[in-house]
Amino acid sequence: MTQRVLSRLGRIGPTAAFLGVGALTFLGLVLPGALGAAVLLALAAGAGWLLAQTWHLHPSRARVMRLVVLGLVVAVAVVKLT
Incomplete structure (x- = not known):
């Protein structure tokens, strides 16, 4: 299952992926x-899953930056909930 999903994601062009994530972020x-927070949390969950699956492929600096961005998305979602 995981390999099928990663394979399908690998076929998506970088521009389409960027625009899709940008649209979801804007929507969130x-x-x-709570609706916007749910969209942002779903986006963070998907990005976190993808990061966990590809963790060994990234250098340590890239891992830290991805974790920071992921944390910021979660923080914005929590602020939207309050």
């Missing part, structure tokens, strides 16, 4: 309250 920021 624009939607009010």
Whole structure:
């Protein structure tokens, strides 16, 4: 299952992936309250899963930056909940 999902994600072009994540982020920021927070948390969960699957492929600096960005998305979602 995991390999199928990673294989499908690997076929997505970088521009399409960037625009898709950007659209979800924008949607999460624009939607009010819990709905926007749910979109952001779902995005963070997907990015966290992808990071966990590809952890060994990234250098340590890239891992730290990805964790920082992931933490910021979760923090924004928590702020939207309150």
